[in-house]
Structure formats: C-alpha cells, structure tokens
Amino acid sequence: MGRWEPNARGRLEQAAMALFETRGYDRTTVEEIASRAGVTERTFFRYFADKREVLFGGAKDLERLIVDTIVNVPAATAPLDAVIAALQATASTFEERRGYARKRRGIITTHADLQERELIKLASLASAIAVSLRQRAVAAAAADLIAELGIAIFRNAFERWVDDKERRPLSRHVQAAVDELKAVAAGTGTSSSRLRTANASRRPSSKGR
Amino acid sequence: MGRWEPNARGRLEQAAMALFETRGYDRTTVEEIASRAGVTERTFFRYFADKREVLFGGAKDLERLIVDTIVNVPAATAPLDAVIAALQATASTFEERRGYARKRRGIITTHADLQERELIKLASLASAIAVSLRQRAVAAAAADLIAELGIAIFRNAFERWVDDKERRPLSRHVQAAVDELKAVAAGTGTSSSRLRTANASRRPSSKGR
DNA sequence: TCTCCTGATGTCAGACTCTGACATCAACCA
DNA sequence: TGGTTGATGTCAGAGTCTGACATCAGGAGA
Numbered sequence: 001m002g003r004w005e006p007n008a009r010g011r012l013e014q015a016a017m018a019l020f021e022t023r024g025y026d027r028t029t030v031e032e033i034a035s036r037a038g039v040t041e042r043t044f045f046r047y048f049a050d051k052r053e054v055l056f057g058g059a060k061d062l063e064r065l066i067v068d069t070i071v072n073v074p075a076a077t078a079p080l081d082a083v084i085a086a087l088q089a090t091a092s093t094f095e096e097r098r099g100y101a102r103k104r105r106g107i108i109t110t111h112a113d114l115q116e117r118e119l120i121k122l123a124s125l126a127s128a129i130a131v132s133l134r135q136r137a138v139a140a141a142a143a144d145l146i147a148e149l150g151i152a153i154f155r156n157a158f159e160r161w162v163d164d165k166e167r168r169p170l171s172r173h174v175q176a177a178v179d180e181l182k183a184v185a186a187g188t189g190t191s192s193s194r195l196r197t198a199n200a201s202r203r204p205s206s207k208g209r
Numbered sequence: 210m211g212r213w214e215p216n217a218r219g220r221l222e223q224a225a226m227a228l229f230e231t232r233g234y235d236r237t238t239v240e241e242i243a244s245r246a247g248v249t250e251r252t253f254f255r256y257f258a259d260k261r262e263v264l265f266g267g268a269k270d271l272e273r274l275i276v277d278t279i280v281n282v283p284a285a286t287a288p289l290d291a292v293i294a295a296l297q298a299t300a301s302t303f304e305e306r307r308g309y310a311r312k313r314r315g316i317i318t319t320h321a322d323l324q325e326r327e328l329i330k331l332a333s334l335a336s337a338i339a340v341s342l343r344q345r346a347v348a349a350a351a352a353d354l355i356a357e358l359g360i361a362i363f364r365n366a367f368e369r370w371v372d373d374k375e376r377r378p379l380s381r382h383v384q385a386a387v388d389e390l391k392a393v394a395a396g397t398g399t400s401s402s403r404l405r406t407a408n409a410s411r412r413p414s415s416k417g418r
Numbered sequence: 419t420c421t422c423c424t425g426a427t428g429t430c431a432g433a434c435t436c437t438g439a440c441a442t443c444a445a446c447c448a
Numbered sequence: 449t450g451g452t453t454g455a456t457g458t459c460a461g462a463g464t465c466t467g468a469c470a471t472c473a474g475g476a477g478a
Contacts, residue, residue, distance in 0.1 A: 003444045004455070029434065040457060045436060116325035119332060141393055184350055212473045213426070238463065249428060254465060421478080428471070435464075442457070448450090 009047045009057070011037040016054040017100070020107045025114065052117045055104060059121045063128050065090050070132040079138045083129060083150035084178055087157070091170040094161075102162045126151045153177045218256045218266070220246040225263040226309070229316045234323065261326045264313060268330045272337050274299050279341040288347045292338060292359035293387055296366070300379040303370075311371045335360045362386045 005011070015036035019028040030051055034044040048054045069086035077085065094101060108114040126147040133143035157173035164173065214220070224245035228237040239260050243253040257263045278295035286294065303310060317323040335356040342352035366382035373382065 008455085030436090031434085041435090042437090042458080043456060046456080049436095051435070112329065116329045119328040120321065120325045123328060145393065184354065217426085239465090240463085250464090251429080251466090252427060255427080258465095260464070419478100421476100423476080424474090426472095429469085431467090433464105433466080435462105437460105437462085439460090440458085443455095445453085447452080 005038060008037065008039055008043060012039070012044055012047055013054055013057055017103065017107075020055075021103055025107055025111045052114055055108065055114060056117060056121055059125070062090060063125055065093070066125070067128050067132045070129065071135060075136070079133050079136065079142065079146050080149065082133070082136065083146055084153070084174070086129075087150060087154050087174050088171050091174055094158075094170050098162065098167070101158075105159075105162055122151050122155070149181070153181060156180075214247060217246065217248055217252065221248070221253055221256055222263055222266055226312065226316075229264075230312055234316055234320050261323055264317065264323060265326060265330055268334070271299060272334055274302070275334070276337050276341045279338065280344060284345070288342050288345065288351065288355050289358065291342070291345065292355055293362070293383070295338075296359060296363050296383050297380050300383060303367075303379050307371065307376070310367075314368075314371055331360050331364070358390070362390060365389075 012033060016028070016033045019033055019036065030044050031041045033054070034041045037044075044054075048057075066086040066089070069089040070082050073082040073085050108118055126144075129147035129150055130140075130143040133146060134140060138146070153174065154177075157170060157177040160177070161168075161170040161173040221242060225237070225242045228242055228245065239253050240250045242263070243250045246253075253263075257266075275295040275298070278298040279291050282291040282294050317327055335353075338356035338359055339349075339352040342355060343349060347355070362383065363386075366379060366386040369386070370377075370379040370382040
C-alpha cells in the first residue's frame with residue numbers, strides 16, 4: 001500500500017460535489033474541500049488548476065473518446081453521422097451517472113463563473129471535433145459547422161436526458177435531438193422545439209456581468 | 210466642477226488597456242490600474258465586478274443597440290435580415306476604433322480567462338437577440354437558431370475587419386460574412402472559407418484547462 | 419446662509435484564491 | 449545500504465474581491 005490513500009483526485013472531486021451541494025459553490029472554500037478529502041489546500045491546486053476545474057475533470061476523457069470514435073468510424077460515413085456516432089459512443093458512459101449529472105448541472109447553472117468554464121470547454125470540444133473531421137478530409141468550413149452542430153445536439157440531448165422523468169437513455173435523446181434538428185432545418189420545427197430548451201440552458205445567470 | 214475628476218470609469222478603462230498592452234494582463238494588478246486612473250482599488254471594484262470586466266464595458270451598449278434595432282425594423286423584414294440590419298447598425302460605432310479593437314482582441318486571445326468572459330458575453334447577446342426576435346413573433350426555436358447565426362456572422366466579420374489591411378469598413382465585412390454563410394449553406398463553400406478563421410479565433414489557449 | 423442629505427470616493431480589515439520554494443518521507447532501485 | 453523519486457506537507461506571500469464605516473463637496477430646502 002502506498003504512503004497515502006489512493007485516488008486523491010477522485011476524493012477531491014467527490015468532496016467538492018458534496019460541499020457544493022450543501023453549502024453552495026461560493027460558500028465552499030478550497031480548504032474545506034481539501035480537508036474533507038484528507039489533503040491540504042496545496043494538494044488541491046496540484047490536481048486542479050483552479051477551483052472551478054474540480055467540476056470539469058471529465059472533459060478530457062470525453063474529448064478523447066469522441067475524437068477517437070470520429071477517427072475510427074468507417075471512411076464512407078458522412079461527417080455529421082461520424083460525429084453523431086461519436087456522441088452515441090459517449091452516451092453509455094453517462095448512463096449510470098444521471099443523478100450526478102443532474103446535481104452538477106444544478107450547480108453550474110446557478111454560477112456564472114462555472115458557466116463560463118463550461119462554455120469554453122464546449123468550444124474546445126468543438127475545436128477538437130473539427131480537427132478530427134479534417135483528418136477525415138472534410139473541408140475546414142464544413143468541419144467547423146458540423147462540429148458546432150454536434151455540440152448543439154449534444155447539449156440539447158444531455159439537457160433533456162438529465163431531466164427525463166421517464167429515464168430514457170441518453171442515446172435515445174441524442175437520436176431525438178438529431179431528428180428534431182433535421183426537422184427544424186427542414187422548416188417544420190414547432191415553437192416548443194427542443195432547440196429553445198438547449199439555448200435556455202446556457203443562458204448566463206443574470207448576475208449583472 | 211465636481212469634487213473629483215469626471216468619468217472615472219472611462220479613465221479606468223483606458224488605464225487598464227494601456228497597462229495590459231505594455232505589461233500584459235496578468236502582470237498588471239488592479240491596484241496599478243486604479244492608481245494610474247487616479248482612484249483607489251476599491252473604486253475600481255465599484256465600477257467593475259471583477260478585473261476582467263474592465264475590458265467588456267461596451268457589451269451593454271452593444272446589446273442595447275442591437276436589440277433596439279431588431280425591435281424597430283419594419284415588421285415585414287425577415288428575421289435573419291432584421292438581425293443583419295442590427296449588426297450593420299452597430300458597424301459604424303466601431304469604425305473609428307479599429308486600433309483599439311485590435312489591441313483588445315490581442316489581449317483577449319492570449320488569456321483563457323478573458324476568452325471565457327467573451328464567450329459568455331456572446332452567449333448573453335445571442336439570448337437577447339433571440340428574445341427580441343420572439344417579440345417579432347418568430348417561433349422560439351427559429352429565434353434561437355437565427356440569433357446564433359447572427360453571432361457567428363458578427364464574430365466572423367469582426368475578426369476579418371480587425372485584421373483587414375485594406376481597412377475596408379466593418380459593414381462590408383458583415384455583408385461578406387453573410388454572403389459566405391449563404392454560400393456554405395448552399396454547399397459551395399471552399400476549404401479556406403472564413404468560417405474556419407472565425408472558429409480558430411475562439412479556440413481556447415492551450416493553457417491546459 | 420444654515421443644515422441636512424446624497425453620492426462618489428477613501429480607508430481599513432480580512433477572507434479567499436493561487437503560486438513558488440523548500441521540506442518530508444515511504445517506496446523503489448542499484 | 450544508500451540514493452532517487454514522487455506525492456504530499458509547510459510556509460510565506462501576492463493578488464482579488466468584499467463589507468463596514470468615514471469623508472466631504474455640492475445640492476435642496478428651511
């Protein structure tokens with residue numbers, strides 16, 4: 001056995017979530033998180049560049065999985081379908097964490113700081129997707145556009161999955177979002193379309209910034 | 210004459226820009242900015258919620274102008290055209306500040322913190338545009354989509370305007386971005402399309418976040 | 419004119435975030 | 449045995465941001 005309890009990073013993430021839930025994000029200090037995880041504040045900052053990052057640890061893995069999938073999808077697959085396939089590939093990894101995702105979403109949507117971080121993470125993911133598409137010989141402009149569409153679909157699906165009282169799987173929601181997007185693009189969208197929901201979810205809090 | 214020099218806010222903004230340019234954003238302290246503007250650090254934080262905000266003072270005015278224009282455009286105007294008209298309405302207000310815009314852009318693109326702020330400001334602007342469109346009886350889903358398109362056009366045009374060695378006016382670039390977007394949508398975009406440029410400009414710095 | 423009130427600013431103390439430099443010490447390796 | 453390594457701790461300090469209270473010129477009204 002090592003000199004210290006293993007998985008300090010994971011303990012920090014769990015401690016942070018627990019404290020953010022009960023006390024709220026900004027009434028929780030890094031010292032409290034660290035202490036609950038059994039390490040010092042200094043160690044927290046060795047694992048996470050800043051306080052916000054403790055909520056975004058999964059972004060790297062998500063990006064890796066998506067990029068790998070896009071690169072490995074059969075060459076004949078259309079670009080948007082490749083992206084959709086990648087989104088579907090990630091769907092199962094979320095399936096058992098709906099409760100967690102819901103709590104996390106609740107924390108993020110109530111703090112402008114965290115929304116900022118989320119936006120930049122998504123922009124970064126879109127960039128990575130676009131790069132992967134270019135490796136599949138997709139023209140740059142198209143790659144960027146499709147990457148953005150992919151993000152829009154993902155957001156939309158994720159949002160509805162988190163709130164789905166019938167607990168249908170994320171993959172179903174991704175498919176539904178794709179269908180709806182196509183419908184909207186074809187001019188048959190309704191005014192209660194999901195796109196609205198997706199947009200509302202990323203509206204910054206009215207904190208006066 | 211008042212008890213203090215007037216326009217403390219403006220002085221703070223100017224002082225900040227000057228210092229960010231020479232020392233860089235993170236080697237400039239709020240105390241230095243305030244001191245150069247002839248006030249105390251505490252006063253800085255009365256005008257700006259945080260250090261980043263000093264670079265985003267214009268966002269409120271921009272939003273107001275855009276929203277007002279959208280609301281007042283003839284009812285018969287198509288939604289996207291209303292948004293484009295609003296963008297054009299703002300174009301002239303930037304015209305005399307290309308140098309400033311360029312410096313500002315340079316500072317923002319080299320600091321992840323500032324890019325985050327910029328992203329959330331743009332998201333907020335998109336939201337406001339969508340709301341205005343709904344007031345014109347545009348369906349919610351369409352309003353969101355068109356608002357996002359408007360932001361994409363604006364970003365793209367702004368980016369190219371700032372770097373335009375021929376110093377063509379922003380309005381020209383807005384029109385060009387619109388044309389290009391339509392071309393891409395029609396499937397005739399080239400691989401060196403502007404959309405690529407626009408996307409690259411918002412790619413977060415590789416600071417490992 | 420005197421007095422009161424208001425608004426912009428200053429002063430001060432302090433909590434919190436984040437960083438650099440250096441110390442510790444178990445485990446692993448030669 | 450002895451040296452190295454890697455994760456962590458300790459400490460000091462800079463910088464951001466906030467709350468509470470003080471100051472004081474100028475305007476409003478008596």
